[in-house]
Amino acid sequence: MAMEKRLIKKGELAGIVGRIAGDMSLLAPVKEEDNVLFELVKDGVTALPDFKNTKNAPKSFFFPRSETLMRYIRKQKGMEFAGLEKDEQGERVLFGVRPCDARSFAILDLLFDQDKYKDPYYIEKRNKTTVVAMSCAKVPYATCFCTSVGGSPTSTDGSDVLLTDLGDEFLAEFLTDKGKGLLKYFGDKTADAQADKKKEEIAASAEKEIKTSIPAKEIKGFLDANFEHPFWDTIHKKCLACGTCTFMCPTCHCFDIQDEVKAADGKRVRNWDSCMFPLFTKETSGHNPRPSQKERWRQRFMHKFRYYVDMFGPIACVGCGRCVMSCPVNIDIRKIVADISKL
């Protein structure tokens, strides 16, 4: 069956967003001080008609910064299980996700939704959420490099609906059954071959606009062969081990599990953690298999460009550039890839 496509007038989009937001929770890019963040659209909070990308990666809607896994309560002889935390939110729509960030969902699915161990917290939220992505008809940042890591400004990976700005109109492509659930909001103007052609042109010109091209796939052979190499002694030198890069990253998924306990009850929570922190792998005995920032940086890099590829296929970087923009000491993952390719 051919894919359902609709054309909507530019001016209609705000109304569509409003109607969906009236029926279910809808999160969209909203201006918050000088940042753009995903927020619940409601009275007084409107989705931005035009934006580059959100400051934070939207992974937090499936894998929150801090999440209660279960609760327990004090009984006579100690704490006993008192139930899971119910996800009170119903169906929701993440509206205006950039294709790189949507791809991060597809990449994280491989980990959280594996055959053997399924992560029910992540999967439940993922199942309840329809992802409406917005193509980058204009490439937002000079730091973008999605095309080097398997994505593109019009990539559909991880999205249920893809919107593309064709100039006067938006093309809406309904990619999954979940996406088709939103068809009724988009009117009945089906897209014609001309719209498809226009989209292809826009996709091609957007790809050309991307300034950075790095051989991210090509360095795999070097990484496989050079766990030990003098190069690893260079990257981390100015790193502050602040963890910002991992918290901003849409594909970083490492977490810690902690108990938060009061006198009568408590909860077990998981919190984002970071391979950039010395304590991450430190054992009680004091032994640390990654004793310095050198090993930690190598781990972060190898995890993205070698281990994740071996484990699941794709590179665990979507080229969003967030780590490049937010590192306080300007460590640039693109430059590391480029430098390695010259070794």
Add this chain to the structure above:
Amino acid sequence: MQNPYVPIPVVVSKIITEVDTKDIKTFRLSFVNKEDEENFKYIPGQFAELSIFGKGESPIGIASSPTQKGYIEFTVQKAGQVTSFLHEMEEGTPMGVRGPLGNSWPLEFLEGKNIVVVGGGFAFTTLRSLINYMLHEDNRKRFGDITVIYGARNPGLLIYKDELEEWGKRKDLNLNVTVDKGDPSWKGREGFVPAVCKEVAPSSDNAVAVICGPPIMIRFTLPVFFDLKFSKENIITSLEMRMKCGIGKCGRCNVGHKYVCKDGPVFSLAELDNLTKEY
């Protein structure tokens, strides 16, 4: 969907203090629900997360053998937050367990072969599980000669003393217990594990060595087996990395592209050669 983060309710049914220094205890846990007991199917070499609400979780090797029915056992050294709390517990206290987790000693691969088990210190736990499994009357004939070399710093630090005595009486097991330094009442062997291995290890013909112990013991024991021409495929060990989730999600315990919690903790030396040296 099953929730792999929720612990199975158990009760501490027996606590055995193993060593003179009192910082290693064996905890026998009994399942609160019969069906949980039936579903907890494990193989020697696997581990579980011992879970105490309000304190946290610790990955600990399963020290009992699946041939022992009705309970599971863990031998725990007092170390930090969770293990110290465990050591304060009394029999009858409820707690939780998540597992079984990880791969296991490669039982099918071991079948029909002569087995040398080498253990040092309290890392003997999952080796004890393996030995009891192999010695069980349903299983003994599926394995060839069994040689066990087990060492501790001094006699007071040997764990499973009653069992060692029982094993010592058996004809179908060559047991060699050694201490670095004896005391006046010690009648057994004195000497380091590698030296004892050199003396008693069988030929590498159709033999597999299963080795687990402190890094220093491993470092000096491996050359003994290399000299005996044991191939790297036939030397098996178990790794330890800091863990949290135990199910390959939290990203903490990887060695190269393998998660020790999910793909390990058991690896052959040949497999370790293909991984990064970071453990």
